[in-house]
Amino acid sequence: xxxxxxxxxxxxxxxxxxxxxxxxxxxxxxxxxxxxxxxxxxxxxxxxxxxxxxxxxxxxxxxxxxxxxxxxxxxxxxxxxxxxxxxxxxxxxxxxxxxxxxxxxxxxxxxxxxxxxxxxxxxxxxxxxxxxxxxxxxxxxxxxxxxxxxxxxxxxxxxxxxxxxxx
Amino acid sequence: xxxxxxxxxxxxxxxxxxxxxxxxxxxxxxxxxxxxxxxxxxxxxxxxxxxxxxxxxxxxxxxxxxxxxxxxxxxxxxxxxxxxxxxxxxxxxxxxxxxxxxxxxxxxxxxxxxxxxxxxxxxxxxxxxxxxxxxxxxxxxxxxxxxxxxxxxxxxxxxxxxxxxxx
Numbered sequence: 001x002x003x004x005x006x007x008x009x010x011x012x013x014x015x016x017x018x019x020x021x022x023x024x025x026x027x028x029x030x031x032x033x034x035x036x037x038x039x040x041x042x043x044x045x046x047x048x049x050x051x052x053x054x055x056x057x058x059x060x061x062x063x064x065x066x067x068x069x070x071x072x073x074x075x076x077x078x079x080x081x082x083x084x085x086x087x088x089x090x091x092x093x094x095x096x097x098x099x100x101x102x103x104x105x106x107x108x109x110x111x112x113x114x115x116x117x118x119x120x121x122x123x124x125x126x127x128x129x130x131x132x133x134x135x136x137x138x139x140x141x142x143x144x145x146x147x148x149x150x151x152x153x154x155x156x157x158x159x160x161x162x163x164x165x166x167x
Numbered sequence: 168x169x170x171x172x173x174x175x176x177x178x179x180x181x182x183x184x185x186x187x188x189x190x191x192x193x194x195x196x197x198x199x200x201x202x203x204x205x206x207x208x209x210x211x212x213x214x215x216x217x218x219x220x221x222x223x224x225x226x227x228x229x230x231x232x233x234x235x236x237x238x239x240x241x242x243x244x245x246x247x248x249x250x251x252x253x254x255x256x257x258x259x260x261x262x263x264x265x266x267x268x269x270x271x272x273x274x275x276x277x278x279x280x281x282x283x284x285x286x287x288x289x290x291x292x293x294x295x296x297x298x299x300x301x302x303x304x305x306x307x308x309x310x311x312x313x314x315x316x317x318x319x320x321x322x323x324x325x326x327x328x329x330x331x332x333x334x
Binding site: 004006007008011014018021022023024026027028029030031032035036037057060061070073130133134135136137139141142144145150152154155156 | 172175176178179185186189190191193195196197198199201202203204221225228240242298300310311312313316317320321
């Protein structure tokens with residue numbers, strides 16, 4: 001019932017299953033494959049985990065840093081997980097916590113100069129990997145896919161789920 | 168730079184970022200939102216985790232059961248994680264381990280009658296949720312999206328990554 005070669009989560013489908021269920025399992029398996037490849041290359045190439053890379057990506061264009069709440073929303077994971085990632089990155093001198101001048105009980109997280117330099121190298125490689133992995137699709141097909149996913153996501157945003165944990 | 172309302176992983180994009188990177192972050196955020204919603208509803212409605220549901224879904228149409236290796240491939244996770252999920256489902260009498268008649272050192276995992284009954288109820292609800300979550304898109308748009316993702320996945324399958332852990 002799976003018209004692609006790999007026995008994966010799509011394997012359970014039968015011909016009579018609903019289009020939406022087929023689409024969901026294809027969306028899931030495609031994303032998992034892409035994410036696993038990126039995760040593996042980041043680990044092998046730079047010894048960094050995907051959540052740490054993602055967090056640095058959010059900080060790159062925020063010279064004033066971001067609060068933990070903002071980081072949690074953008075990363076789509078719960079605050080406890082963000083704390084763990086920030087702790088690890090701070091130990092490696094990639095980010096630093098900065099106490100808010102207006103509210104001394106709260107703080108922001110900023111990229112350090114060292115973090116910025118390291119991220120720049122990783123981000124260039126990451127972009128090239130993503131371009132390569134998507135290259136089966138033409139530019140037009142990629143734009144079409146982007147638009148369709150945007151419609152789907154817009155619908156989902158009207159009923160937002162809570163942030164998920166990383167585990 | 169993000170034309171949708173939510174501040175999430177897409178937020179880091181700039182107008183000059185490559186189409187492939189924009190597409191990748193949209194694919195990822197859409198999948199995470201869908202997965203989180205399904206995960207939450209399974210937990211609230213049936214007290215079951217998503218990996219346990221996914222494993223039962225793979226067993227549903229396999230009266231002879233599946234080996235741990237086959238389960239691991241289909242679930243797209245490593246064997247250690249599969250063992251944990253099977254242990255939990257076995258404790259709840261949803262699945263059982265069956266020793267292979269031809270090789271007594273290996274075994275298969277099968278759904279129990281109780282597991283089959285429980286899964287049937289959950290699968291019906293799950294399918295309705297997925298249909299509802301996808302309903303922003305017309306049938307035609309869903310088929311178009313399915314085809315485009317199939318092209319992308321086909322390209323990825325030519326360079327398969329190793330199975331990922333659940334953590």
